Amino acid sequence: MISGELKRYLRDNTPIRISRSLRDLAYRAMQAKEELTARLCREPDITEIAKELGVPKADVVTALESISDPVSLYEPVYSDAGDTLYVLDQIGDGNDSDGWIDELSFREALVSLNEREKKILYLRFLRGHTQMEVAREIGISQAQVSRLEKNTLDKIKGN
Numbered sequence: 007m008i009s010g011e012l013k014r015y016l017r018d019n020t021p022i023r024i025s026r027s028l029r030d031l032a033y034r035a036m037q038a039k040e041e042l043t044a045r046l047c048r049e050p051d052i053t054e055i056a057k058e059l060g061v062p063k064a065d066v067v068t069a070l071e072s073i074s075d076p077v078s079l080y081e082p083v084y085s086d087a088g089d090t091l092y093v094l095d096q097i098g099d100g101n102d103s104d105g106w107i108d109e110l111s112f113r114e115a116l117v118s119l120n121e122r123e124k125k126i127l128y129l130r131f132l133r134g135h136t137q138m139e140v141a142r143e144i145g146i147s148q149a150q151v152s153r154l155e156k157n158t159l160d161k162i163k164g165n
Contacts (some may be wrong), residue, residue: 024072033071034059115162123158129157 038058042050052070056063077093084091116124122144129135129143137155141148 030073031059031061031065032073035066052076068102085135119158123154123161126151126154127158154162 020070035055037049038055042054042058045118046054050058052063052066056066059066079092079097081093082090083096085092116127119127126140129140130137135143137148137151141151143153145155
């Protein structure tokens with residue numbers, strides 16, 4: 007009974023609650039990884055582990071990620087004479103300065119386009135239409151769409 011209470015305490019007092027089935031799959035995946043490493047004389051990839059267990063690859067990835075301990079963004083990674091480098095400093099940001107500068111440049115370039123050029127770009131690149139579909143919708147030939155698209159892209163690039 008004491009052993010069971012200790013296990014329950016350790017299970018319930020973790021930062022994130024993980025289901026038993028997910029934990030069990032993670033441990034089975036780790037065992038399969040060790041067995042495959044010994045058998046193949048190299049570290050197996052996720053696909054091989056999933057095949058060995060007979061479960062989808064996504065489930066193995068989720069299970070293995072679920073048992074890794076969470077790390078604070080303010081966990082020091084490196085410290086040298088007062089200059090501490092944190093995990094937060096190592097994480098990339100999808101909204102870096104180049105991204106928003108490019109977006110502003112693109113928006114500025116769109117202002118210089120006429121409605122027909124904007125519509126062609128919108129249909130081609132945002133809606134994923136073919137040149138034939140765009141031609142049908144606008145009422146011009148596919149060759150004209152191709153030429154207008156090329157000229158518009160050149161205009162945006164500044165050529």
